[in-house]
Amino acid sequence: MNLSPMHQTFVLHFGEMGSRWGINRTVGQIYALLYLSARPLNADEICDSLGFSRSNVSMGLKELDSWNLIRLKHLPNDRRDHFTVPDDIWEIVRTLVEQRRKREIEPTLSMLRDVLVEKPSGKDEQFAQAKMHEMHDLIEMLTNWHTDMEKLETQRLVNLLKLGSKVYKLYEMKNNIRLLPGGKDKKKKDTR
Amino acid sequence: MNLSPMHQTFVLHFGEMGSRWGINRTVGQIYALLYLSARPLNADEICDSLGFSRSNVSMGLKELDSWNLIRLKHLPNDRRDHFTVPDDIWEIVRTLVEQRRKREIEPTLSMLRDVLVEKPSGKDEQFAQAKMHEMHDLIEMLTNWHTDMEKLETQRLVNLLKLGSKVYKLYEMKNNIRLLPGGKDKKKKDTR
DNA sequence: TACAAATTTCAGTAATTACTGAAATAACCG
DNA sequence: CGGTTATTTCAGTAATTACTGAAATTTGTA
Numbered sequence: 001m002n003l004s005p006m007h008q009t010f011v012l013h014f015g016e017m018g019s020r021w022g023i024n025r026t027v028g029q030i031y032a033l034l035y036l037s038a039r040p041l042n043a044d045e046i047c048d049s050l051g052f053s054r055s056n057v058s059m060g061l062k063e064l065d066s067w068n069l070i071r072l073k074h075l076p077n078d079r080r081d082h083f084t085v086p087d088d089i090w091e092i093v094r095t096l097v098e099q100r101r102k103r104e105i106e107p108t109l110s111m112l113r114d115v116l117v118e119k120p121s122g123k124d125e126q127f128a129q130a131k132m133h134e135m136h137d138l139i140e141m142l143t144n145w146h147t148d149m150e151k152l153e154t155q156r157l158v159n160l161l162k163l164g165s166k167v168y169k170l171y172e173m174k175n176n177i178r179l180l181p182g183g184k185d186k187k188k189k190d191t192r
Numbered sequence: 193m194n195l196s197p198m199h200q201t202f203v204l205h206f207g208e209m210g211s212r213w214g215i216n217r218t219v220g221q222i223y224a225l226l227y228l229s230a231r232p233l234n235a236d237e238i239c240d241s242l243g244f245s246r247s248n249v250s251m252g253l254k255e256l257d258s259w260n261l262i263r264l265k266h267l268p269n270d271r272r273d274h275f276t277v278p279d280d281i282w283e284i285v286r287t288l289v290e291q292r293r294k295r296e297i298e299p300t301l302s303m304l305r306d307v308l309v310e311k312p313s314g315k316d317e318q319f320a321q322a323k324m325h326e327m328h329d330l331i332e333m334l335t336n337w338h339t340d341m342e343k344l345e346t347q348r349l350v351n352l353l354k355l356g357s358k359v360y361k362l363y364e365m366k367n368n369i370r371l372l373p374g375g376k377d378k379k380k381k382d383t384r
Numbered sequence: 385t386a387c388a389a390a391t392t393t394c395a396g397t398a399a400t401t402a403c404t405g406a407a408a409t410a411a412c413c414g
Numbered sequence: 415c416g417g418t419t420a421t422t423t424c425a426g427t428a429a430t431t432a433c434t435g436a437a438a439t440t441t442g443t444a
Contacts, residue, residue, distance in 0.1 A: 006307055006317055010324060013303045020296060022212035024432065035327075036320040043391075053434050058392060079442060080390065089326050104212060111205045115198055125198055128228040132202060134281050135227075141353060148356035160360050161333060164340035168352050170362045216402065235421075245404050250422060271412060272420065 001051045007036055011050070026052055026060045031069060031085070040073040040082030067099050090154045097146065105143060112136040193243045199228055203242070218244055218252045223261060223277070232265040232274030259291050282346045289338065297335060304328040 003011060011032040018028025029050050034041060041049075046057045061083060064070045069092065073082045086092055112132050120126040149157060160167065195203060203224040210220025221242050226233060233241075238249045253275060256262045261284065265274045278284055304324050312318040341349060352359065 020214035038319040056433050127230040145353045145356050152357050161337045164337050165344050167359050248403050
């Protein structure tokens with residue numbers, strides 16, 4: 001591996017981290033390298049920097065591409081493919097979340113829906129189905145929330161995140177104002 | 193494996209999913225089984241249901257325990273350990289997020305902080321450091337947001353999630369009210 | 385279309401991770 | 415204590431996943 005100590009620390013860390021997410025070391029390292037690079041890199045440069053074989057790098061890039069995490073660039077007078085990550089880190093985050101949703105959440109929801117239409121036979125299945133229902137609803141709620149957040153442009157999303165739970169106070173304020181004249185909401189007496 | 197088709201579908205799915213998160217098949221399946229069970233199960237029951245060896249189950253339970261995802265129970269007149277998951281699914285979610293934060297986010301932040309105090313030598317390191325800074329700040333922001341959300345009791349959290357981006361409109365409303373008389377905020381003219 | 389450069393594929397091998405059974409240890413009970 | 419049951423550890427093996435080099439394919443160029 002042929003990198004400055006600073007680069008090396010970062011790259012190795014993301015190699016490690018990759019393993020903890022179903023992504024392998026190579027892929028993690030390639031992405032880390034591209035993330036830190038000021039210019040698009042070609043496959044041979046990646047080989048040199050990380051010490052992987054050409055074919056391994058090729059597969060890693062393919063994997064990253066299937067996650068839609070890298071961008072292919074072509075430089076003038078150079079036939080080789082060059083790769084970058086999106087400039088905007090929020091685009092990266094959005095892609096990551098979107099992909100994990102597609103690959104993990106959607107299949108899970110789909111499996112749950114399938115099982116939930118079956119008729120439970122006996123107490124055990126009834127209990128199990130109730131638990132699956134609970135899980136299904138929770139995941140769906142989080143997914144809906146995410147879909148909704150996804151629509152916000154970045155600056156607004158950031159504002160919202162920075163506000164955090166403070167925003168909840170506004171919500172309660174609004175609710176109280178509405179409630180003052182004797183609104184229709186039921187059981188909202190003490191939400192604290 | 194000795195399970196109803198319904199249980200089997202769910203258990204196998206979470207075995208699969210486990211692999212995609214650094215968690216292995218055994219661990220995923222054990223957790224799925226416990227999640228669906230109406231009563232605490234002992235290790236031998238888990239062996240029977242899933243067809244793993246006793247030692248494998250023991251290791252799986254140890255792993256789950258290290259994630260704080262299972263609870264040890266003792267039944268009257270039975271020396272054996274019995275295991276459950278928390279009744280409240282939100283407790284499970286909170287634990288999962290908390291643990292991943294501890295195991296993945298914190299080490300990453302710590303690595304980034306270490307690298308960011310070093311003096312960059314040359315353009316490349318300067319660029320790289322800027323990118324790492326950007327990443328650090330983003331992660332920290334998300335972490336702070338999470339810390340904040342964590343404090344909310346579940347019902348409020350659910351309300352907030354269900355509101356989704358609608359809550360942002362309240363925020364803007366509030367801001368506009370403040371701005372009407374000619375507030376001090378700068379450059380907030382058109383946030384849409 | 386023929387050649388060269390770039391990239392991908394894939395079979396074989398290396399490395400890692402998962403799993404087992406046997407033995408050791410711990411917990412409980414008379 | 416001594417015996418019994420429950421649990422964990424761990425060395426060895428099985429299974430899976432990662433990685434390589436050589437060959438095949440694709441892409442671009444004259």
